Amino acid sequence: MGSVGRTRVGKYELGRTLGEGTFAKVKFAKDVETGESVAIKIFEKDKILRHKMVGQIKREISTMKLIRHPNVIRMYEVIASKTKIYLVLEFVDGGELFDKIARNGKLKEDEARKYFQQLINAVDYCHSRGVFHRDLKPENLLLDATGVLKISDFGLSALPQQVREDGMLYTTCGTPNYVAPEVIKDKGYDGAKADIWSCGVILFVLMAGYLPFEETNLVSLYKKIFKAAFSCPNWFSTSAKKLIKRILDPNPQTRIAIPQIIENEWFKKGYQPPQFETADVNPVDVDAIFDESEEATNLVVERRKEKPDAMNAFDLISTSQGLNLGTLFEKQMVIIQ
Known part of the structure; x- marks a missing residue:
């Protein structure tokens, strides 16, 4: 050879x-x-x-x-x-969570909850460091060989220095189907609350196998998002439906926050908080x-x-066709004008 x-x-x-x-x-x-x-x-x-x-x-x-x-x-x-x-x-060699949904359709509720728990753990940690992802979607969630979820692609993320004196972010960005209504309105938004909305859309997709808000026309799509005009399929459990409706609340002031999500009965089932050591991080001289x-x-x-x-x-591994890590770079990234 x-x-x-x-x-x-x-x-x-x-x-x-x-x-x-x-x-x-x-x-x-x-x-x-x-x-x-x-x-x-x-x-x-x-x-x-x-x-x-x-x-x-x-x-x-x-x-x-x-x-x-x-x-x-x-x-x-x-x-x-x-x-x-x-x-x-x-x-990370397990592919995208998106591929798993595309291949298998909707996930069973227990499996969806496991991935959602890991997603919330990671997002909560990012927020504690002052980092808001702003483009959370299944294409940006990778799986390792053991099925552990990993968030990737921080190309649209916001750092603490981007938050204005009023505590708000003002850059309109993200992927339309996953973006929170207040981001589209372009009047300033809380990065943490916007990320939580995207997590809610992801949970819906994991359990339903399709998007809660989907229209070919952007104006029609945004109207649905503004009103949170969606309905959960009948195979969702009652407690899952209640949680999703509290996350996909179009009013960021009354939308459920991560501490409340973690205390939610549906979320807590089989929950194992992450265990890891907080390492001292030296800043990179990006200049x-x-x-x-x-x-x-x-x-x-x-x-x-x-x-x-x-x-x-x-060599054998690197010539394998089974590895798809496309989401480590920007893919299907849409900047909303």
């Missing part, structure tokens, strides 16, 4: 492309020192600069550095060459990543190793 030369970035040997988006591609890679599998999200600096994406990329990097939780994709480090930025991320001056000393060189190696387990 013929083999091909491999590209090496720092201590990482790059494998096949796992997915590709407008501004980034994700490659499977191996840490040659430890043998650990990772995913590397690669940005072209000139493309980021050309599309004025520097602020968004810096925000994504800063956010992922702040978050250290078992239900959030871990970022190990950020490295850069003169032309590229590399985010070295936890490798240094974009430093292309001759004085920049922290740049890596991407080099290609042409000498073929014998086919090993890593």
